[in-house]
Each structure stands twice: as structure tokens, then as C-alpha cells.
Amino acid sequence: MSRLKIPDVSWRACRLTAALLLAALMAATILVKPAAAEPAAKPGPSDGPTIGAHQPMSLKPLSLFLDLQHKAVLDALKQQATPRPTTPKRTAVPQRTTAPSKAPPAPRATTPQRKATPQRPAKQVSRQAPVRRAAPRLAATVSGAKTHVRSKLSTAQYQCLDSLIRRESGWNHRAANPSSGAYGLMQALPGSKMASAGSDWRTNPVTQIKWGLKYIKQRYGTPCGAWNFWQKNGWY
DSSP states (O other): OOOOOOOOOOHHHHHHHHHHHHHHHHHHHHHHHHHHHSOOOOOOSSOOOOTTOOOOOOSHHHHHHHHHHHHHHHHHHHHHHSOOOOOOOOOOOOOOOOOOOOOOOOOOOOOOOOOOOOOOOOOOOOOSOOOOOOOOOOOSSHHHHHHHHHHHSOHHHHHHHHHHHHHHTSSOTTOBOTTTOOBTTTTBSSGGGGGGTOTTTTTOHHHHHHHHHHHHHHHTSSHHHHHHHHHHHSOO
């Protein structure tokens, strides 16, 4: 069941209505009282209209005035009752709070990936005998012979051999003893023994010194041993 909605009337309209009604009532009382207090004199049949006599007042102006007042009050009430179009209030749009821009995260330090080193194939160990490099060929001179001796002996042993050869041939690879037949740096007796070291034993001092080192090692052990024997005996 729907309730009857009573229009809201402001206090100002109520006060205006009450004032108008009060004014209307006061005007009505002022106009009506003289007519009611003094009864009208009955005119005689022969009497004409008397001058100054009070005649009953017509109530039409009063009713007309009251109608106008009533109409004005109704118009005022209607204006108060009719709802005025209210403009919708604009709701404040909440401002968007811009979130502080987040700084991009720092890039993580990436550890460099280690490249896989290719495995080297295992070296195949050859079972073949190591190839010996040939020794550099010495010059067929006395200097070549001395170079060969130094590469084989220590300093002390070289000095002993040097002293021995100086006494025998004086480092002359063509020295020959006519009485005994000894020949060469080592004064081999006979000189043909040195052919076991090389066919060029007559002209190559290197061939002669190789044979002499082999002879000393077999008989005296070291050049110093041969030199000591020579000092005691004058030969070796």
C-alpha cells in the first residue's frame, strides 16, 4: 500500500497564507459589523427613498476578495508542491594518484658461460724406436778433432789428453816415426790400426782421435791414466 506523499511547504508560504487569511477576516468583520448593528428602517408605503438612511451592504465584493485570496493561496501552495527540477550535483571525480614509477630492476650480473674446450685426442704412443739424429759432421781438420774431444771429455781429462798428444805428435796428424813406423796424432804402431775407425785414417785427424780415445779407454781407462803412465815410462 503506497503512502500519500505530502508536499513540503516552507514556513514562508505558511506565514504568508496565515497573514492573508487574517487580513481577510479583519476586513470582513469591519464591513459586516455596521450592517449588523444597525437594523434597517422599514420604509413606509408612501415614503420614497430617504437620504442618509443606511442601506444593507452587498457581500459580493467581500466574496470576490475572498475568492481572489483563496486562489492566490492555492497558487502559492501549488508552486511549493511542484518539485523543482534539481540539477544533479556533479560528483567529484577522484583524481587518480599516479603511482611512482618504479625504477626498472638492475640487470643481474650473468656469469659468462664457459665454453667447453674440445678434448684433444690422445696421442698415440708409437712403439717404434726413436730415430737418432745424426751428429753433425766434423771438419776433417785438427780443429774438428779438438771439438770432438771437448764434447766427449771433461776439462781435466781434456788437459791430460792435450799434454799426451803434444809429447807424441805436437797435434800433427801426418807425423810419422821412421824408425818404428808410428803414425798420426796418437802415434799408432803401426798406423794401419786406425783403419778400424775409418778408411781415411791417413788424412783425417777426426778419425785418428776417435781411434785414440777408444784405445786409451780400453788400456788405461782415462786420458789422465794414460798421461800418468807416459810420465813414468816415456811412452804409453
